[in-house]
Amino acid sequence: MPALAAPMAGRRRGGWSLAARNAAFGYVLMLPSILFFLVLIAYPLLQTFWISLHRMSTLTRQGEFVGLANYRALLESADFWGAFGQSLVWTVCCLALQMGLGIGFALVLNARLTFRPAARALVLFPYLLSTVVAVLVWQWLFNDMYGYLNYLIEEYGLSDGPVNWLGQSPNAMISTILVAGWKHFPFVTIAVLARLQGIPPALYDAARIDGASAWSRFWDITLPQLRPVLAMVIILRTIWDFKEFDLIFMMTGGGPRSSTETLPLLIYKEVFPKLSMGSGAAIAMVMLVIMVAFFWVYAGQYDREERARSR
Amino acid sequence: MKTPPMKTLGRVLRDILVWAVIGVFSFPLVWMLVTSVKPRDQTTSYPPALLPDQFTLEHYVNLLFNTAFPRLFVNSLFVSGVSTLVAVLCATAGAYGMTRYRFPGRSLMARLVLFAYLLPAVVLLVPLYVVVAGMGLGDSLWGLVVTYITFALPFALWLLRAFMAALPPDVEAAAAIDGASRWAVFFEIVIPQALPGIMATAVFTFIGAYNEYLYALVFVNADARMTLPPGVMRLVKESYNIDWNVMMAAAVVITAPVLVLFACVQRHFSQGFGAGSVKG
Numbered sequence: 194m195p196a197l198a199a200p201m202a203g204r205r206r207g208g209w210s211l212a213a214r215n216a217a218f219g220y221v222l223m224l225p226s227i228l229f230f231l232v233l234i235a236y237p238l239l240q241t242f243w244i245s246l247h248r249m250s251t252l253t254r255q256g257e258f259v260g261l262a263n264y265r266a267l268l269e270s271a272d273f274w275g276a277f278g279q280s281l282v283w284t285v286c287c288l289a290l291q292m293g294l295g296i297g298f299a300l301v302l303n304a305r306l307t308f309r310p311a312a313r314a315l316v317l318f319p320y321l322l323s324t325v326v327a328v329l330v331w332q333w334l335f336n337d338m339y340g341y342l343n344y345l346i347e348e349y350g351l352s353d354g355p356v357n358w359l360g361q362s363p364n365a366m367i368s369t370i371l372v373a374g375w376k377h378f379p380f381v382t383i384a385v386l387a388r389l390q391g392i393p394p395a396l397y398d399a400a401r402i403d404g405a406s407a408w409s410r411f412w413d414i415t416l417p418q419l420r421p422v423l424a425m426v427i428i429l430r431t432i433w434d435f436k437e438f439d440l441i442f443m444m445t446g447g448g449p450r451s452s453t454e455t456l457p458l459l460i461y462k463e464v465f466p467k468l469s470m471g472s473g474a475a476i477a478m479v480m481l482v483i484m485v486a487f488f489w490v491y492a493g494q495y496d497r498e499e500r501a502r503s504r
Numbered sequence: 505m506k507t508p509p510m511k512t513l514g515r516v517l518r519d520i521l522v523w524a525v526i527g528v529f530s531f532p533l534v535w536m537l538v539t540s541v542k543p544r545d546q547t548t549s550y551p552p553a554l555l556p557d558q559f560t561l562e563h564y565v566n567l568l569f570n571t572a573f574p575r576l577f578v579n580s581l582f583v584s585g586v587s588t589l590v591a592v593l594c595a596t597a598g599a600y601g602m603t604r605y606r607f608p609g610r611s612l613m614a615r616l617v618l619f620a621y622l623l624p625a626v627v628l629l630v631p632l633y634v635v636v637a638g639m640g641l642g643d644s645l646w647g648l649v650v651t652y653i654t655f656a657l658p659f660a661l662w663l664l665r666a667f668m669a670a671l672p673p674d675v676e677a678a679a680a681i682d683g684a685s686r687w688a689v690f691f692e693i694v695i696p697q698a699l700p701g702i703m704a705t706a707v708f709t710f711i712g713a714y715n716e717y718l719y720a721l722v723f724v725n726a727d728a729r730m731t732l733p734p735g736v737m738r739l740v741k742e743s744y745n746i747d748w749n750v751m752m753a754a755a756v757v758i759t760a761p762v763l764v765l766f767a768c769v770q771r772h773f774s775q776g777f778g779a780g781s782v783k784g
Contacts, residue, residue: 336748
């Protein structure tokens with residue numbers, strides 16, 4: 194980077210104002226990042242749109258321009274609407290599970306508890322795991338022959354025979370949602386816990402003096418104090434669950450019979466097994482539009498937070 | 505003030521209940537560890553032995569000497585290491601530029617960074633395939649490094665921006681008044697001050713890259729260049745009779761570096777978290 198600064202140094206003395214020189218320095222610092230953004234993100238995004246207007250094979254990457262035909266085909270495709278519905282179910286269920294578990298554990302870990310630091314470390318643990326590790330462990334637990342879950346179920350007579358956790362619908366979707374809930378709820382816990390510890394105890398003391406019950410203290414103090422962080426966490430988790438590929442794909446591959454195939458998995462299927470780049474790109478564009486909407490909500494919430502903090 | 509005995513009893517019961525729930529949630533981890541060190545005959549017996557009467561490291565030995573695992577591991581370390589290095593170097597300069605210097609388009613840049621950070625990897629899949637092939641980097645570890653920059657860089661920028669903004673600007677101002685050049689301020693004052701943040705960002709970026717699956721699955725095909733997540737899944741899918749003991753040993757070994765790295769920067773975890781850290 195110093196090499197870039199040298200030619201600038203000559204010009205700098207040519208009567209640039211301090212503000213202009215500062216701005217120039219800011220650009221120089223950002224230059225490598227900007228270049229990467231242009232080449233690896235901006236250009237590919239435009240390419241996605243351009244490819245979505247073509248009928249193109251993944252192998253040859255040659256294709257003919259077909260206009261909006263890929264999009265029209267999507268609207269009539271049962272695969273697309275199926276994946277759209279599965280994405281919706283997946284996102285909503287994962288979010289509900291993660292928020293419920295996350296807030297519950299945060300409240301418990303905020304209260305008095307024996308060996309609390311150890312408890313916090315253990316609760317955080319699933320979030321640190323590689324997705325591939327989580328998948329291996331759960332596939333082993335779900336194993337139909339020697340899996341521990343089926344052993345427990347048989348031992349306690351909860352079901353007539355071994356449960357087919359991943360091999361039939363709707364079991365596969367439910368099992369995968371459970372794993373995603375288990376893996377990602379600690380994110381909610383950590384975020385909520387950090388906020389809980391920031392609530393001034395004086396608020397609770399005052400309420401106690403006024404004779405407020407534990408329940409009304411939760412509704413009237415804790416919940417309003419948590420609202421901003423909950424809003425952020427809900428949007429972030431929605432975005433992340435919606436775009437989840439790794440966990441579902443490794444767990445079920447989208448099966449059985451496409452019953453766990455969400456939009457990201459459908460894109461993969463179109464582009465690679467089916468070698469149809471154009472239609473894959475069209476689905477990617479649909480996902481992009483949905484993501485822009487989520488992003489818009491998140492950025493608005495983020496700005497409100499920043500303003501509240503600087504006030 | 506003395507606590508009434510009923511209240512103490514209630515608290516003890518509550519603690520036991522909470523710990524039982526935590527035990528259930530941690531069970532998969534316990535099961536992973538136990539399976540990785542118990543003899544094979546106790547793994548497939550009925551009932552499965554919760555605590556084996558024999559302890560063995562044979563599965564670890566098997567994993568390290570009789571499978572492709574070591575090569576996958578080295579490839580993973582290489583790809584995550586290089587992409588983290590590139591991303592963090594660029595992001596340190598970029599984040600500093602974004603927080604301390606005013607220039608037209610600055611807030612737009614911040615927006616774009618956040619947008620890129622939240623962008624699903626799968627949306628870039630199709631064009632990146634074209635870009636990487638165009639660079640002649642198809643089916644190579646360097647090609648994978650290039651694709652990893654697409655998420656590592658926005659993530660590192662986003663985290664470091666928060667760290668940089670929290671640094672007090674006074675020292676920099678004082679040095680500038682003393683006649684230090686902008687580069688000198690950056691290298692001699694900002695970087696040393698921000699070093700803990702930079703290290704923490706590097707660790708989180710590394711973990712994100714180390715765990716990545718989709719690009720690793722798509723952009724590399726040859727066995728010799730495969731990284732851990734798709735490589736290990738392939739071991740599972742392609743074996744006729746899956747050796748779960750060895751797989752759990754693999755799970756433990758994959759987790760080890762993440763834990764070590766995380767322990768080093770744990771203090772910064774909540775800080776990074778505020779910025780929405782760790783790719784989810």
